[in-house]
Amino acid sequence: MNPQTRLHTETVFLEVSLAASRKKIYALRAAKEGKKQLAKLLSAIAVSEEAQAQRFLLQLRGQTGTSEENTRIAFTEEIPSLITQYETAAENAGQVEERGMHSAFSQSARVERMHIQLQKKLDTNPVKECSYHICSFCGFIMENRTPEKCPICTASSHRFKTL
Ligand SMILES: [Fe+2]
The missing domain is CATH 1.10.287 (Helix Hairpins)
Structure with a gap:
């Protein structure tokens, strides 16, 4: 990849990832204000932007060490x-x-x-080998099992995702 194209790809990846995260927050706010269709549109755009980010990430993956x-x-x-x-x-x-x-x-x-x-x-x-269990609130990672409570943020076990 041309260095300038690579720089654009990295920049676009970061920007569109951030944009997608922001749209999710905007969608939550719209839903809270009772603007159901706007919330849906913002959520759809967030998914669209995540797809765009994923596409550019795949282009960059070939460029990693x-x-x-x-x-x-x-x-x-x-x-x-x-x-x-x-x-x-x-x-x-x-x-x-x-x-x-x-x-x-x-x-x-x-x-x-x-x-x-x-x-x-x-x-x-x-x-x-071990499994990883991630607190969806604070990001704490536990090996092999889900704790009853997150030792960092005290979230309950159901907030953990297993990988
Ligand atoms: Fe946590």
Whole structure:
């Protein structure tokens, strides 16, 4: 892929993914306001934009490195950068006394740190298989079983998705 096309593809992927997420929020608001058809249209556009994002992601997939390189980038660059962003956001939210947001950002930072631990665990024993159970509220991942309550956000077991 031409470098300029690749840059456009990455940018469009990010933008359209964000746009799809926003449409879902707008749809919830429209539904809350009783605007049923508008909510449906916004939901349909969200699904459309997710499909577009998926299409560009598939184009980019061929451009990624080996799993070894991707793992290194994900766990030594991307995730640590995300943790730093969450920690900064948590600190700011704490300073302006937005407790709910402080808690959300702090929990996300913890969850991301745990992802690094999960990868280290996998790295030490790459052949051992396990299932992953993900809290749909905070993103906490538990191996092999669903907990009764999420240890991070206290969501109940039915909020967990199994992969
Ligand atoms: Fe959770």
